Amino acid sequence: MAIVFVAIVFVLLLTHFAPDLKRLRNFSWLRGWQDQGAAQSSAELGLLITLGLPALLCLAVQLVLRGNVFGLPSLVFGIVVLFYCMGPRDLEQDVEAVDKAPDSDRRSEAAQALKPEEMSEPLPFRAEPLVEAAFTSGLRRVFGVVLWFALLGPVGALLYRLAHLLAYTPAHAQALPAAQQSFAQKFARLLDWLPAHLIALALAIASDFDAVLKTWRGYHAAHPQGYWSFESGFLGAIARASVDADVEAGDGHAVDTTDALVELDDAMTLIRRVLIVWLAVIAVIVISGAVG
Numbered sequence: 001m002a003i004v005f006v007a008i009v010f011v012l013l014l015t016h017f018a019p020d021l022k023r024l025r026n027f028s029w030l031r032g033w034q035d036q037g038a039a040q041s042s043a044e045l046g047l048l049i050t051l052g053l054p055a056l057l058c059l060a061v062q063l064v065l066r067g068n069v070f071g072l073p074s075l076v077f078g079i080v081v082l083f084y085c086m087g088p089r090d091l092e093q094d095v096e097a098v099d100k101a102p103d104s105d106r107r108s109e110a111a112q113a114l115k116p117e118e119m120s121e122p123l124p125f126r127a128e129p130l131v132e133a134a135f136t137s138g139l140r141r142v143f144g145v146v147l148w149f150a151l152l153g154p155v156g157a158l159l160y161r162l163a164h165l166l167a168y169t170p171a172h173a174q175a176l177p178a179a180q181q182s183f184a185q186k187f188a189r190l191l192d193w194l195p196a197h198l199i200a201l202a203l204a205i206a207s208d209f210d211a212v213l214k215t216w217r218g219y220h221a222a223h224p225q226g227y228w229s230f231e232s233g234f235l236g237a238i239a240r241a242s243v244d245a246d247v248e249a250g251d252g253h254a255v256d257t258t259d260a261l262v263e264l265d266d267a268m269t270l271i272r273r274v275l276i277v278w279l280a281v282i283a284v285i286v287i288s289g290a291v292g
Contacts, residue, residue: 001286003071004150007078009279012142015086016093025088027165027172030054034166034175046180047187051162059155081154085145085161089113091137095268099261107261116140118168127263131243132236134267139196139235140164142275147195150282163188189230196232199274203238206273208245215241243267 014021033050058081065073094113101107108125114133115123123133144164148156165172166181167188173181204212219234243266 001282003075003078004153005279005282005286007075007082008146008149008282010079011082011086012275014083015090019090019093021083022088022090025084025086027161030162030165030172031175034172046177047166047183050166050180051159051187054162055155055159058158062154078149078154082145082149082157085149085157087141089141091134091141091271092268094137095134095264098264111264116168117170118173125260127258127260128240130260130264131240131267134264134271135199135235135239138271138274139192139199139232143199143278144192144195146278147198148191160191163191186230189232192232193230196235198278200235200238202274202277203242203270205277207242207270208249211241211245212238239267239270242270246270 030050033054061077062074065077068074091114094110097110097113098107101110104125108122111123111125111130111133114130114137116133116136123129144160145157148160150156152159163184166176166184167173168185173184176184200212200216215238216234219237223231223233243263246269247262247266
């Protein structure tokens, strides 16, 4: 677990301070695997080939390196795979670009970097959609990858990224047969379910517990699919409520929670807090293991 913690911290710093390295995140090779999977009559089998074979190769390397040279090869491999699967862009710098835009048109243009890839229409420059987009980006760019890396190692990070590329990125999703694309989206939602809940739990700690709990209950009352439907729409509602509560509590005075820039900046602040909570939990696990 210590290797996992070191790899996560190193990659987070590298992603933030060396954003130009994002050009190394090239998944063009995935189209070859897609062609093999598309030839299968079964959607499940086709997706298994597209996702499973690269994951098996990654897992094989992961197992071969385990326990060698005091874990150094595993650490290096973990850093390489985790960095490769993050992003592809740094969320904090995308938010900063919105803040620094000189006028409303360029501000709205910069905000488009935050919108989910499956969203075809422009992202409205309003508080609620911006907050939701920021947290969706945080989930897919950082938290989902980090969680599955922490649970399964490099193969977990790779599976998460490949699933989301096939489910949502137009260059890959549109090349899939309709049945395989639908199955990929279901698998991506399944992988998002656990990190989305852990983000919500961390928001309850880092923001307003009552607001998070009330919104959680209200969302599921209004969308009665059940808690085990593997649907993560609750995260947007909880994010909006947490940001509103945080902005209102900021200076003890009445504030305008419809100000898009104020809400977006506070969303980024809360995302940082959630990340700190996650890292603190992983650090406690590492320390407990070392002491034990």
